[in-house]
Amino acid sequence: MSAAGTMNNTATLHRFHSTVNSGDPEVISKAIDELVAPDLLFHAPVPMGLTGAEALKRVWEVLLKAFPDIHVAVEETISEGDRVVARNTVTGTHRGEYQGVPPTGKTVTYSEIFIFRFAGGRIAEVRGVVDVLSLLRQLGALPS
Template sequence: MTTDNLSALDRVQAAVNNGELDLALKLIDEVCAPDMILSTPLKLPVSGVEAQKVVFRILLSAFPDLHIETEDRLVDGDKIVYRNVVTGTHRGTYMGVEPTGKKITYNEIFIVRLDESGRIAQTWGVVDTAAQMRQLGLIPEIKH
């Protein structure tokens, strides 16, 4: 793991945070292996690096002000663990839900494995989709 690898990943996140989809997609091509494995429960019509691009197209279309704040980043050998807080305003269709204008905040944790060339070979993600759904009004709030 080099500071160059971390810097490249930070540039992708900065492009996403600035709503620069075209730049984010270009950077994804640079930092991800073409045959990367996106290990999440998402059902996508594509695989490899194209799947990663679809995820960000969906998110930035639904939440144009999407912001990913990394609260923790741990590096161990060829793996990086990110703990993020994600915010955004629901301005586009998301998971079949028409725009609500609601602001959402949710947590996610990702493990990223780099290949020998320093590109992303695989990701494992846990995203608090229940928080997303509650905040969009699709499931009831949990009462204590």
């Protein structure tokens, strides 16, 4: 892949993160339609019964209900070929039910790393590692 193609993929990923930080479910859904392949391969814990871009939309729906002010800070990106890796810090205030935990009002901060594979200028595959244990500990759902 050319350097320009790699730069375009990184720019697309930054557009995606900027959109999810809007906190607007409709804006996020439209961005997923535009930036993500409909048959997205999504290798992360997702709600059962959904695949592709629809699964990603559902993930953001759940996150926004639980953490309406959720913010993804991209700490660094690494690009190579058709892949972009993003190391992120996520913050938000727990205002809605999450993983069976009722709202606590607590502010949470956790880390995640995602690898995005691009095809035809769109996100075609996502692999992620999210520090869910840290998140659940901060919500009081697990012992410290």
